[in-house]
Amino acid sequence: MKLDAKVPSGPLQSKWTQYKADMKLVNPANKRKFSVIVVGTGLAGGAAAATLSELGYQVTAFCYQDSPRRAHSIAAQGGINAAKNYQNDGDSVWRLFYDTIKGGDFRAREANVHRLAEVSVNIIDQCVAQGVPFAREYGGLLANRSFGGAQVSRTFYCRGQTGQQLMLGAYQALSRQIGYGKVKMHSRTEMVDLIVINGRARGIVTRNLETGKVETHVADAVVLATGGYTNVFYLSTNAIGCNVTATYRAHKRGAAFANPCYTQIHPTCIPVAGEHQSKLTLMSESLRNDGRIWAPTKKGDTRHPNQIPEGERDYYLERKYPSYGNLAPRDIASRAAKQVSDDGRGVGYGGLGVYLDFADVIKRDGKARVTEKYDNLFEMYERITGEDGYAQPMRIYPAPHYTMGGLWVDYNLMSNIPGLFVVGEANFSDHGANRLGASALMQGLADGYFILPYTLSQFFAGLPAEKDKPTSTHDECKRVESDVQQRTKKMLSLKGKKTAVEYHRELGRILWEGCGMARTKKSLGDAIAKIKVMREEYKQNLIVPGTDSNLNVALERAGRVADFLEFGELMARDALTREESCGGHFREEYQYPDGEAKRDDEKFCHVAAWEYQGETKDPIRNVETLEWDAVHPTVRSYK
């Protein structure tokens, strides 16, 4: 497979400007002749559907939730970056670009990231105009904070609910188009397959989750905005419904899946409380500004934390990283917690936790000051654990949180299948091997509001005139529909012994152990072998009750887990073949003597894009070499 990124020529700073100047336009009268399917209505999908409809295209949008307002973008707490330099502290498009490239450990595409930084400023203006209630100073101007270790204050926020407020902005813009009858919205509808006709994406097959009806929708282009695949780990900070089905189904129809091994583990989540745990909750990383992280020096110490004397506490981050201490970057802090726990010094249920202690700051600044800063977090912690974080240290543990990998896209955000576009977390393009805080919201909205509407126009304008566009009665549509129905019938007919949730939990455990925060050749090989066995068992021993003709939550889950079982292997395979450590991908074999990640720019300064070869054959690993015109990869050190 040839991977042509189609990056425009010319200097980095003017590529996007030149692209817009050169691009072909669709005549306003012709726009309504083009139809677009948008799958997923989070920040990227909602923004894209609204904007494309405003431009005059016929848009049909889909989401599995009961309303387009609920996508998991809503849960982002921290904020959104933009190179506004409102604080006069030296920020610029260049600086945001460079921070993002460096944060991604030099594994992202330069041109895409620079464009992202350029349009970041438009996003804030757009959101303000929509009525997003960003935090403000007393003088009425927009407030900023510094986030995720950035040296400038460029993060815009709405209390702890930035994701929700941006989501509502996009949802309201979309609702306006729905109200005018310009966007046709299908909620409680899941994409279960992709239609490719003569090498071009022409539609999707969906299942109506309420009635079970399987239907084909055709269009001139398909946009996937279906989020990340973190739930492959079973336990993660994602919503329960987040899944890989849409992107993985597209992968099976020919779309290349890029860098699936790049996953981000967030260090400050509330630990697992028992076997029943269904998801993990993240607490803002800002807690690390004042809390001190420690674990007992003794293995298996079951004393109450307040009974453990100072001399028997290991403040391991402060010890290992004296200059950054408790503020060490996400991947480093996460790995260190796992090491402590592997060492038998973890605390709480299953030894899967470390302490985050506020005793010192309370003594220094008083409880009132801590309350003022973090009260909602202490309250959340108490609600979930039943423990008072003021009276005793909190327990925290890392959890899967975001996935940088995704479907491969070129500069136009188009996959290798013409007509199939991928936006937001679902694509791979902007975060490299590690995403910086407050960058996910920025990328989702950049793709949806300001990039896709241009690149899609370029695509439509370049299409040859077609007399007869395929319709949903096309043979290929009927064939794929029947595939889908067969798969469903098969799952319902198995009548085995184990539920999809049980398999999912087991898969999660295998990947967390084998392909989690630290990976080895052996752990990955083991994981692949175990997943293969489990996948075969799934085909025989799954139990799904009920029918396919009404709302069947067990059936929905079973379909998603089936895709995770295949995808999990691909993720481990990608991690196995990337013989270096970079960003969120840490291979124990590739580290410096002091434990720092050892990147191998000579052999692995590329994107790995996997090509599906059928169920019995191994996928092919294709490579897009990353070119460095403007920056030079350096060692990412936080000592």
Add this chain to the structure above:
Amino acid sequence: MQLTLHVWRQKDRNEPGRMETYRAENVSPDMSFLEMLDELNEKLIKEGHEPVAFDHDCREGICGSCSMMINGMAHGPERATTTCQLHMRKFQDGEELYIEPWRAKAFPVIRDLVVDRTSFDRIIASGGYVGVNTGGTPDGNMLPVPKEKQELAMDAAACIGCGACVAACKNASAMLFISAKVGHLGNLPQGEPERLKRVRKMVDQHDAEGFGHCTNQYECEAACPKEISVGFIAQLNRDYWQASLAVNTRDESSVSAG
């Protein structure tokens, strides 16, 4: 802990429902309410029965999916908490729990505890937005917004659209939901141009959907997991009266349709 659960089971929109009784055994106090139901569902599936359907997604109290009456209270007994954030340590061993879907004409039951809340989406689509297209917007700092106004708008914007206000109201009124949007956009200069039209359209849509009238009982505020204040309903009423007096014949939807 051991609990007795009385759960509303209903096959689809058309068939009548009924309460069914289940035993929940080995319930850990650290479980969330939904995890307790997950365990019940796993047991049901293994016995070849269909699981209890309920809406849920983020499980961190922000998406607004989860929606059930627990012992007659929307989202259960804990103040300012969605069902997904409610934990079993708030209940007693041996307790009997009655679990039902939201009850309102405008929220028809789809299955078991799952209701159709698209009426809320239609209310927002009728006018709950600022009518700007993407692009061409002025600099974010062009219009200063007093911090007090922005904070007030943010208080209202925290609404997650779960529908607990409707479920808690004896009239099944969605006034708190609408007022949250009025309070959000109506307190910002960006929302000012369409302030009156927005109110009128949303209230018209509210009535057309079959939601009831507000009779100032404030059950909605008590049930709201985000503690949206009924003070916003007062703002809604003021705007609505002003809107009823204004003559508005020009309307974006009629222009764009033409």
